[in-house]
Amino acid sequence: MDVTAAADRIRPHVRRTPLWRVSVDGRPLVLKLEHLQLTGSFKLRGAVNTLLLADVPDRVVTASGGNHGLGVAMAARLLGTQATVYVPVGAPEGKVRRIEAAGAKLIRAGDTYAEAVVAARSASGFYVEAYNDPAVIAGQGTVALEVVEEAPDVDVIAVAAGGGGLAAGTALSGRHVVTCEPEGCCCVHNALMAGEPVDSPVDSVAASALGATRVGDVPFSVLRSSSVTSTLVSEAELVSARDRLWEEFRLAVEPAAAVPFAAWLHGRVPGTACVVLCGANTDWTP
Numbered sequence: 001m002d003v004t005a006a007a008d009r010i011r012p013h014v015r016r017t018p019l020w021r022v023s024v025d026g027r028p029l030v031l032k033l034e035h036l037q038l039t040g041s042f043k044l045r046g047a048v049n050t051l052l053l054a055d056v057p058d059r060v061v062t063a064s065g066g067n068h069g070l071g072v073a074m075a076a077r078l079l080g081t082q083a084t085v086y087v088p089v090g091a092p093e094g095k096v097r098r099i100e101a102a103g104a105k106l107i108r109a110g111d112t113y114a115e116a117v118v119a120a121r122s123a124s125g126f127y128v129e130a131y132n133d134p135a136v137i138a139g140q141g142t143v144a145l146e147v148v149e150e151a152p153d154v155d156v157i158a159v160a161a162g163g164g165g166l167a168a169g170t171a172l173s174g175r176h177v178v179t180c181e182p183e184g185c186c187c188v189h190n191a192l193m194a195g196e197p198v199d200s201p202v203d204s205v206a207a208s209a210l211g212a213t214r215v216g217d218v219p220f221s222v223l224r225s226s227s228v229t230s231t232l233v234s235e236a237e238l239v240s241a242r243d244r245l246w247e248e249f250r251l252a253v254e255p256a257a258a259v260p261f262a263a264w265l266h267g268r269v270p271g272t273a274c275v276v277l278c279g280a281n282t283d284w285t286p
Helices: 003-010 043-053 067-079 093-101 113-121 134-150 165-171 187-194 217-223 235-249 255-265
Strands: 019-024 027-032 059-063 082-087 105-108 156-160 176-182 228-233 273-276
Touching: 003 043, 003 134, 019 134, 019 235, 027 134, 043 067, 043 134, 059 067, 059 113, 067 082, 067 093, 082 093, 082 113, 093 105, 134 165, 134 217, 134 273, 156 165, 156 255, 165 176, 165 217, 176 187, 176 255, 187 217, 187 228, 228 235, 228 255, 235 255, 255 273
Parallel strands: 027 273, 059 082, 082 105, 156 176, 156 273, 176 228
Antiparallel strands: 019 027
């Protein structure tokens, strides 16, 4: 998984998002403002890298709870191809609306992300994995590459974890990674505790972004052989962290993006830390 090559490959198509050094409760912190990425999420990086490595297929298809589908839709638009995105029937309207606005054909299928995946895999076209693919992981790893280049003093990077793609890509940076998940939606944590991927329940306000029921085999193989710590936050902690990002810094992010900030606020992220704010696709208003 060559993250440097992925960065060179996707550079003409994605934003290099800013770092912001702040102080919170007298403690220094680096924020990676990845929610300012095109489509409002890091997912564009992995989607663009995947399509470029596949020589931009004529038709692409994927399944998503929202952000990944939006990333694939925009990647297809930028690269001149057509995308079809399958989403669960309960996918947030804000994310669904943005997927369609990016030019993709949207199909609602199933009550869960897993059911949407089954439907999408039966369709014709090049299937773009959400997280269980080396090309996707390398693309997501470009977030941490930018952090390391601009803030070499950072020794710990905290990220929200869903299916494990961003976490695994971040682990390739060589920095210690803290994977952060809601208590009711934590397939990466459960896999690390069990020593193998296991099926996990999904029950969180952040489920549309972090709602994988099982970590991917490919990202798990990276995570278990890397310097990784897993931590969990409560629903109250992540909602409070989201609100504080707005009140203190005027950063409006979706619940999933506030999870690592919540973990840092409560002392679960050590060292000189960078918190990745991974997405802002929400209709939440302050």
